[in-house]
Structures are given as C-alpha cells and as structure tokens.
Amino acid sequence: MYLRSTMRNGGPRTQTIPPGGDLARLIKISILLSVSVYLVISAKIWVTLIDLDRNGVGRRLATLTNMIRGCDQPGNNDKSKRTEVRPIPRTFEEKSHNLPQCTPMTTSDVDITLTVQLDEERLWVMKHHCLAWKRQISLAVLSDRMKSSISNDLKSMGCRGNIILSTLEASKYKRDEYPVNLLRNIAIQASTTSHIVFVDADFFMPKGTDEVLMARTIKEKLARDAKQALVLPAFQLNYKCSDTTSADQCRSQKLEAMPQNIIDLHRGLDDGSVSMFDPKNPHGHDSTGYNKWRKQSASSVEDISCINSERYEPYLVVRRCEDMPPFPEAFAGYGWNKIALFLHLNRIAYKFARVGGAYLVHFPHGHSAARKSWDKDNNDSKTRNRKIFKSFKMWLSTQPDQGVPRCPFDIKFQNYIADTYGAPTCTPVPADSISYTMVTQLSTNRMWLMERQCSVWKGPMSLGIFTDRNMTSLQDELEKLGCDVDRIAIERVRRDAYKSEDYPVNILRNLALSNVKTSHFFYTDIDFMLSRDVESSLSSPEALAILSKDPKQTIVVPAFMANAHCSDDYKDCIRPKASEIPSTKPELLRGMLKGDVKVFDVETNPGGHGSTRYDVWMEQGPNTIATIPCLSSDRYEPYVAAQYCHEMPPFQESFQGYSSDKLQWIMHLHRRGYKLSQIGGAFVIHYPHKLDEWKKKKTLMSDVRQERFETIFGSFKSFLKGLPNEESVPFCSVS
Structure with missing residues (x-):
C-alpha cells in the first residue's frame, strides 16, 4: 500500500521569523510545525482506515503508522530495520465486526x-x-x-x-x-x-x-x-x-x-x-x-x-x-x-x-x-x-x-489397549536374526545420565524425551556426552502440555517403543545404570536360543540400588562418585558385602522385584539362563528384554506421574501368557537420588490425585479380568 500526501495551496505552509527573533523561539516554532504536520497526516490515515474497514479491506494499522514514521516504506525489504518490540495486548476483539449480523435463518x-x-x-x-x-x-x-x-x-x-x-x-x-x-x-x-x-x-x-x-x-x-x-x-x-x-x-x-x-x-x-x-x-x-x-x-x-x-x-x-x-x-x-x-x-x-x-x-x-x-x-x-x-x-x-464445563474425572472414560498397534506380527525370530534396541524415557534434566548409558550400550537406542527443546539441541547435547546420535531415535513430548505432577511416563515409553526397528528391545528407566555386560549377555547364544523359541519369552535383568543418597545437587553429586558405581558382578558383590548395595527397593516395596531369584543369580554364571517359575507378588515390575511385536501390550497411557505405571505393563504381560527367565552376570543399578527427591516422589500426589490413581489402577485390573486368561507363570504357593 502506498501512502501519498499533498499539502494545500500547492506547497507547505511557511512562517516568517522576524529579524532579531531569538533562537529559542525559532526552535519552539519548528517543533510545533513538525507536530502539526504529523497530526494532519495521521488524521488523514485514520479517516482512510475507517473507510477501508467499512469495506472489509483495512487490516493493519501498525503498518500504516510505520509508513508515516518512514520505517516501513513500500519496497523497503530490509528486515533488520523492523526491530520494534510489539507490546503485549491487554484487550482483544470480542466480536467480528466485519461479518454480517447473526439474524435468524432457515x-x-x-x-x-x-x-x-x-x-x-x-x-x-x-x-x-x-x-x-x-x-x-x-x-x-x-x-x-x-x-x-x-x-x-x-x-x-x-x-x-x-x-x-x-x-x-x-x-x-x-x-x-x-x-x-x-x-x-x-x-x-x-x-x-x-x-x-x-x-x-x-x-x-x-x-x-x-x-x-x-x-x-x-x-x-x-x-x-x-x-x-x-x-x-x-x-x-x-x-x-x-x-x-x-x-x-x-x-x-x-x-x-x-x-x-x-x-x-x-x-x-x-x-x-x-x-x-x-x-x-x-x-x-x-x-x-x-x-x-x-x-x-x-x-x-x-x-x-x-x-x-x-x-x-x-x-x-x-x-x-x-x-x-x-x-x-x-x-x-x-x-x-x-x-x-x-x-x-x-x-x-x-x-x-x-x-x-x-x-x-x-x-x-x-x-x-x-x-x-x-x-x-x-x-x-x-x-x-x-x-x-x-x-x-x-x-x-x-x-x-x-x-x-470441565469433565469430572470418570473412570468410565479411560480406555485401555490390548495390543501394540503398528508393531510387527508376533512370530518366532531365528536366533541369528535377533538384535536389541535399548529403550528409555527421560526429561531434559536427566540427559546427562546418557553419558553412562552410551558408554555401555553400543547398539541402537530409542528415547522418549519430555522437553520443549528442539531436536538439534538435544542431539548436540548427546554428542557432547559421547553418544553416537546416528544410532539414537528420539521422540519428544512437550513439557508445556502437562502439569508438573502429570509426568507422561507411559506416553514417553510408548513413543520410544514405536521407533524400535530391531526384533527385540530392552527397557530400563534412565536412572538405572547398565552393567558393562548387559548388551553382550542379552546377545549370548544362551539368551538368543531361549528368545528364538517363543515370542512371549522375556529375559529379566536383575535390579539393584546403591545405598548412598546425595545431599547436594543430584548431578553434581553423582559425577564425582561415578567410579563407585558397580559395573561388573564382582564389584556389585563386594558392594553388597560392605552394605553399599542391596536389591532395589527391597525395604519399601519388596514385591516390586522379589520374584527375581536373587539367591540363584548370585550363583549363576555369566550369560546363563534361569527360569522364574512363579511370582511371589502381583506387584512385580522388573526390567526385561522382550520381542517388539503386535501382541505385546503397550504401556497404558492413563497412568501418569509416579504410580503403578510400569507395574500395570508387567501385569498385562503376565495375563497374556508371557514367560520370565533371568540372565546371569548382567544387572542394572539405581544410584543415587537426593533424600528429599525420594520423599517428593512419595508425597507428590494430593489425596485427590492419589484416589484418582487408585481408581485407574482398580479399573485397569477389571479390564485385565475381562481378557482371556493366558497366564503361564503361576503365583508361588505360600508354604
């Protein structure tokens, strides 16, 4: 749009300054003349804009105002000159004034x-x-x-x-x-x-x-x-x-x-x-x-x-x-x-x-x-x-x-999914065709933990990351941590779409699983560090042989925890102590003898990993396989390697935050007839959390939210009961 202004009487109005006038008066008159010209031009544009709006054409007053000021002249495409900061509006249009009235119609x-x-x-x-x-x-x-x-x-x-x-x-x-x-x-x-x-x-x-x-x-x-x-x-x-x-x-x-x-x-x-x-x-x-x-x-x-x-x-x-x-x-x-x-x-x-x-x-x-x-x-x-x-x-x-109104929470609206849609059909995979992707989920404040994981796991990895950062930024950080980004698939979930207590853990897990291209995967949480031999143990002839026989066979990697807690910042605490984290079975056993290491969560949630046969694992040789014949608790939630295929249940995305999110997946696997064995030598170890972070995890949910999670969990168990019972691993008898 071009703005053209004309002055009356063929030219600009002038004013004669009498001889001997002082300099201050001259400056005052010049300023008044400039302001008058600006106001005249502005008034003409406002009149023009009103006429244009009546015809539905005028749209951008800011552009016209800039043209008066000479900072947005037609044909001037120098974007560097458009550096003005637009104010944040405080009011907004209530109606569309250029549209017809809302009269009755047939x-x-x-x-x-x-x-x-x-x-x-x-x-x-x-x-x-x-x-x-x-x-x-x-x-x-x-x-x-x-x-x-x-x-x-x-x-x-x-x-x-x-x-x-x-x-x-x-x-x-x-x-x-x-x-x-x-x-x-x-x-x-x-x-x-x-x-x-x-x-x-x-x-x-x-x-x-x-x-x-x-x-x-x-x-x-x-x-x-x-x-x-x-x-x-x-x-x-x-x-x-x-x-x-x-x-x-x-x-x-x-x-x-x-x-x-x-x-x-x-x-x-x-x-x-x-x-x-x-x-x-x-x-x-x-x-x-x-x-x-x-x-x-x-x-x-x-x-x-x-x-x-x-x-x-x-x-x-x-x-x-x-x-x-x-x-x-x-x-x-x-x-x-x-x-x-x-x-x-x-x-x-x-x-x-x-x-x-x-x-x-x-x-x-x-x-x-x-x-x-x-x-x-x-x-x-x-x-x-x-x-x-x-x-x-x-x-x-x-x-x-x-x-x-907002919907009240109603468990009837929760939808549970039985199969992993989009995954390959569950058919036996020959031993020489089995390979793994390590799958995990994390938020950006845990990215630094990838340094240890990348140093140990050399195969493909798939991450679900809770972040507002772009892909390039994430890949750059992973490279600085020594990771090969060419073998790491990343899916992101926006942080600003969730409340802090609604961490979408199972959405992240499913997104990470969706990028698995290998026949099998190993899932671990990001703060469980892998022993040096996890990948090689899962790829041993013994492990491949048992997995190749049945798409519903899983291998459990036993989980431990270090007793030390950090009183300072989590990241600053753990990096100087990295050499103390056991990475081999002998180091782990020495830590257990000294009291520095124990079975994960054995005191606060003994059912979580109690079905893993730790006494047998202590005597197992590297890469050997031991069957887990029964479950000692319905709260078992180990870290497992499994075949990625259609009939494998997904993580249920109704579970958010910190309650039963992984437990429900193992329960679903159990109902669908999955079998459990454990690998010798390899392990994962959790280490460490600040004491106040552990407390925060357990007290994060209000009573209302806790009741909601319990309702979801109860509903999910009802959903499982409605599925055919294919359980192949019984519960252990109480002697």
Missing part, C-alpha cells in the same frame, strides 16, 4: 465454505482440498507473488472457479512470525456463505465431506442456533519412509497410505497406522470423544457435554456472523493460536457437537522453513506467544463464564 440459508490458510511451501495440498470439497473454498496465502500467478497454479491442480483467493505480502513478516491468525481471519472474512469450516492446510478430508456436513439433520441444528459449532475429529497418519526414500517418493507413499474413506480410517485405527492427532499432546483433541464418534452414523450429531482440558483446539464448523470472535491476531508463528479461539467461543456460550462420518487426517510432512525457525532455542516469538496467551486468559476471565 435450513435453506445454510451453506458452508472451507477456509484454508497456507504459505507457498504448502500450496500443493490444494490439489487434494479441491478434489475433496466441491463447495466454496476461501484460501488465504502468504506470498509475494501476484494473485494471477497463484490462480494459474491452482487451475493447474484441477481447482475450479469456486475458490476465493486472498493474499498477504510475505516480505512484511519475519520467518518465525508466520501470521497464522491474520490469514485465518482474512479467509473467513472473504467467504460469502452462512457458515465456515476452518482447517489447517495439512489436514485432509475425504471426498464427500461437504455432502455429510450439508445433510438435513446438520443444517437444521446449525440453523436453530447461531452459537452452535460442530467438531470434526482430527486424526493422524502414522507413516515413516525409509532412509533411502527420496522426498518425492516419500510424499507419494504417504498419499497412498492416507485413508480414503471411513472404512479405511477404522481399519487404520485398529492396526495402529492411524491414531488421534498428536497423541503427545492428548489435551489438544481428546475432549472430542473419539470412541463415541466411532459408533456414530454418518451425519449424526452428538453434543459434547464437557471438556477435559482448556487446551482443547478442535477444527470447527461455525456460523459466519459478528457474534463469532475473530482469531486473535496478536498470535504469530505456532502455539496457542487456535486454543485461544476455542476458549473464547466456549466462554461466550457456544455449544459443541461431534459430526458422525466427517473427519480430518493430518498428512505427515517435514517442518516448513517457518516452523524450523520457530523451533530454534531462545525464540523471542515463542516467549511472546506465551505472554500473549497469559494476557488473553486474564482478559477472558473478566467475562462471564457461560461455557461447557
């Missing part, structure tokens, strides 16, 4: 526009949106290209004349400040139908979704209430290309793997190739009620009576009228931008319902340049968005809360 008035926002890197996805959606599409593109050029690209993709195209000049925005909500608002304002459905560009819908949403039952519900919103459940395709696949080949393979209809989707959900979107952040979508949705018929509508989290961010069909608040444009980049709209809608009494038969599936892809920039550490825009979200919630809290 079913015949209902029509829906698909609104999409994207940048040039994602333009190719419009081929699939145009194929799936036959009604109006409103597309907002961040691009410096001419509209006609983009329109030609869309035509070449097979898009018809039903697209309303809007563009926003990309050069005006820093790479890590992608104006996602501004683009969304532009697309919504440009559409002309009564309702819109907003989706992100990388979420594909199946053909015929528009027909499902335009069914009479749905139109009647939308026409009755301007504040009725419909939720489209979001899923994701779990597909990874091989390392040797080119980018183009990988895209083609993923497109072929995308579910094409509801039957494909249900099949994918059953075999694990499809899941709820972003299981690393279940708060984002689990309020939708996926299990209930799977039972709905096409075009049926079921109300969502409560939500599980204020971080819910569904994709919605909503009435396009002024009562609908706009997406808060202060958010740029990634994070909280869509959550804010849902919070606002819910606060002002919008209602939400699931639509049967309609859904979206996220197409897996690499990060865009904007996202890579966003993911960098110390990203100022990321910090700014957090502050904006805090400010937004404070502003929203001043308005009456008329929304859908």
Whole structure:
C-alpha cells in the first residue's frame, strides 16, 4: 500500500521569523510545525482506515503508522530495520465486526465454505482440498507473488472457479512470525456463505465431506442456533519412509497410505497406522470423544457435554456472523493460536457437537522453513506467544463464564489397549536374526545420565524425551556426552502440555517403543545404570536360543540400588562418585558385602522385584539362563528384554506421574501368557537420588490425585479380568 500526501495551496505552509527573533523561539516554532504536520497526516490515515474497514479491506494499522514514521516504506525489504518490540495486548476483539449480523435463518440459508490458510511451501495440498470439497473454498496465502500467478497454479491442480483467493505480502513478516491468525481471519472474512469450516492446510478430508456436513439433520441444528459449532475429529497418519526414500517418493507413499474413506480410517485405527492427532499432546483433541464418534452414523450429531482440558483446539464448523470472535491476531508463528479461539467461543456460550462420518487426517510432512525457525532455542516469538496467551486468559476471565464445563474425572472414560498397534506380527525370530534396541524415557534434566548409558550400550537406542527443546539441541547435547546420535531415535513430548505432577511416563515409553526397528528391545528407566555386560549377555547364544523359541519369552535383568543418597545437587553429586558405581558382578558383590548395595527397593516395596531369584543369580554364571517359575507378588515390575511385536501390550497411557505405571505393563504381560527367565552376570543399578527427591516422589500426589490413581489402577485390573486368561507363570504357593 502506498501512502501519498499533498499539502494545500500547492506547497507547505511557511512562517516568517522576524529579524532579531531569538533562537529559542525559532526552535519552539519548528517543533510545533513538525507536530502539526504529523497530526494532519495521521488524521488523514485514520479517516482512510475507517473507510477501508467499512469495506472489509483495512487490516493493519501498525503498518500504516510505520509508513508515516518512514520505517516501513513500500519496497523497503530490509528486515533488520523492523526491530520494534510489539507490546503485549491487554484487550482483544470480542466480536467480528466485519461479518454480517447473526439474524435468524432457515435450513435453506445454510451453506458452508472451507477456509484454508497456507504459505507457498504448502500450496500443493490444494490439489487434494479441491478434489475433496466441491463447495466454496476461501484460501488465504502468504506470498509475494501476484494473485494471477497463484490462480494459474491452482487451475493447474484441477481447482475450479469456486475458490476465493486472498493474499498477504510475505516480505512484511519475519520467518518465525508466520501470521497464522491474520490469514485465518482474512479467509473467513472473504467467504460469502452462512457458515465456515476452518482447517489447517495439512489436514485432509475425504471426498464427500461437504455432502455429510450439508445433510438435513446438520443444517437444521446449525440453523436453530447461531452459537452452535460442530467438531470434526482430527486424526493422524502414522507413516515413516525409509532412509533411502527420496522426498518425492516419500510424499507419494504417504498419499497412498492416507485413508480414503471411513472404512479405511477404522481399519487404520485398529492396526495402529492411524491414531488421534498428536497423541503427545492428548489435551489438544481428546475432549472430542473419539470412541463415541466411532459408533456414530454418518451425519449424526452428538453434543459434547464437557471438556477435559482448556487446551482443547478442535477444527470447527461455525456460523459466519459478528457474534463469532475473530482469531486473535496478536498470535504469530505456532502455539496457542487456535486454543485461544476455542476458549473464547466456549466462554461466550457456544455449544459443541461431534459430526458422525466427517473427519480430518493430518498428512505427515517435514517442518516448513517457518516452523524450523520457530523451533530454534531462545525464540523471542515463542516467549511472546506465551505472554500473549497469559494476557488473553486474564482478559477472558473478566467475562462471564457461560461455557461447557470441565469433565469430572470418570473412570468410565479411560480406555485401555490390548495390543501394540503398528508393531510387527508376533512370530518366532531365528536366533541369528535377533538384535536389541535399548529403550528409555527421560526429561531434559536427566540427559546427562546418557553419558553412562552410551558408554555401555553400543547398539541402537530409542528415547522418549519430555522437553520443549528442539531436536538439534538435544542431539548436540548427546554428542557432547559421547553418544553416537546416528544410532539414537528420539521422540519428544512437550513439557508445556502437562502439569508438573502429570509426568507422561507411559506416553514417553510408548513413543520410544514405536521407533524400535530391531526384533527385540530392552527397557530400563534412565536412572538405572547398565552393567558393562548387559548388551553382550542379552546377545549370548544362551539368551538368543531361549528368545528364538517363543515370542512371549522375556529375559529379566536383575535390579539393584546403591545405598548412598546425595545431599547436594543430584548431578553434581553423582559425577564425582561415578567410579563407585558397580559395573561388573564382582564389584556389585563386594558392594553388597560392605552394605553399599542391596536389591532395589527391597525395604519399601519388596514385591516390586522379589520374584527375581536373587539367591540363584548370585550363583549363576555369566550369560546363563534361569527360569522364574512363579511370582511371589502381583506387584512385580522388573526390567526385561522382550520381542517388539503386535501382541505385546503397550504401556497404558492413563497412568501418569509416579504410580503403578510400569507395574500395570508387567501385569498385562503376565495375563497374556508371557514367560520370565533371568540372565546371569548382567544387572542394572539405581544410584543415587537426593533424600528429599525420594520423599517428593512419595508425597507428590494430593489425596485427590492419589484416589484418582487408585481408581485407574482398580479399573485397569477389571479390564485385565475381562481378557482371556493366558497366564503361564503361576503365583508361588505360600508354604
């Protein structure tokens, strides 16, 4: 936009300074003249902006103001000059003033526009949106290209004349400040139908979704209430290309793997190739009620009576009228931008319902340049968005809360899974084809413990890390610790998605397991340090022979603990004492004789490892196998090596924090008929924790949370009883 100003009477007004005028008067008059000119130009722009807003065109007062100041002149693309710090807003728009009034309507008035926002890197996805959606599409593109050029690209993709195209000049925005909500608002304002459905560009819908949403039952519900919103459940395709696949080949393979209809989707959900979107952040979508949705018929509508989290961010069909608040444009980049709209809608009494038969599936892809920039550490825009979200919630809290309530905790909504979807079929593996991946989970403040693990375990490793750091930062730290990052797979779960007491331990474990490419794995917690011979013992002929006979055979690695506790910082304490940690069986036995080492948790939880035959292990030779014939307690939770396959139960993700999270997995293995043997010579040893950290672990949960965990555990045991009893290891008889 170009700003052109003219002065009256053909030129600037002047004032004559009488001879002999003093210097102070001259300066005063110059200042007044400058201020007057600035105010005149500002007033003209405000008038122009008001006129533009009436036509739905004026959008960015900040850009116009900068142009007055000369710091954002047209054609000036020097981003280094755009260094002004934008203030954190304290108030936000309550309504979309550029949209029509929310007047009563009939079913015949209902029509829906698909609104999409994207940048040039994602333009190719419009081929699939145009194929799936036959009604109006409103597309907002961040691009410096001419509209006609983009329109030609869309035509070449097979898009018809039903697209309303809007563009926003990309050069005006820093790479890590992608104006996602501004683009969304532009697309919504440009559409002309009564309702819109907003989706992100990388979420594909199946053909015929528009027909499902335009069914009479749905139109009647939308026409009755301007504040009725419909939720489209979001899923994701779990597909990874091989390392040797080119980018183009990988895209083609993923497109072929995308579910094409509801039957494909249900099949994918059953075999694990499809899941709820972003299981690393279940708060984002689990309020939708996926299990209930799977039972709905096409075009049926079921109300969502409560939500599980204020971080819910569904994709919605909503009435396009002024009562609908706009997406808060202060958010740029990634994070909280869509959550804010849902919070606002819910606060002002919008209602939400699931639509049967309609859904979206996220197409897996690499990060865009904007996202890579966003993911960098110390990203100022990321910090700014957090502050904006805090400010937004404070502003929203001043308005009456008329929304859908939070769901009370109800064990009926807990879902337990019997199999590990996406894993290979459980068939016997020849001994010479068996190999292992070490699997563990950790938070970033335990990363330093990988130094010991990497020095001992030389095969593949798979980590689930609880962190807000990016992948490059994590890999750099692992390399500094002496780890070979080429053999380490990493999955991350965002810290900011969970309360401190809700550490998602089993989600992390399952994510780490999902990257296992070997036939078998060995699971250990990060603070259990491996003896020097764990990997070689598990790879011995004796171990491979017994594992090759039965996919349900496991090998237990006995667990010990050092008695010493640290009174100082955990990390600073353990590193100087690293030489004291036993790494061989002789060292361990000497430590036991001196009283420095004992069986893990033998005093506070004797059932946890009591079924391991420690008396036999003391006499076992290296690499020898001893059967564990019975369980002395139903609280047994050893560290085991097992075959990674479909029939192996996953860790149940309802268990979070510090209660029964690993115990339930062993109980599930036991119910499914898994067998237990222990390996001679090898061991893991826990060492050390600060005393106050142990106490914190046991007192972290409030009485309410403790009751919740006990309820979950009781429900899980009921779930196990409903499974066929295949137990092959009995409980020991009491003599």
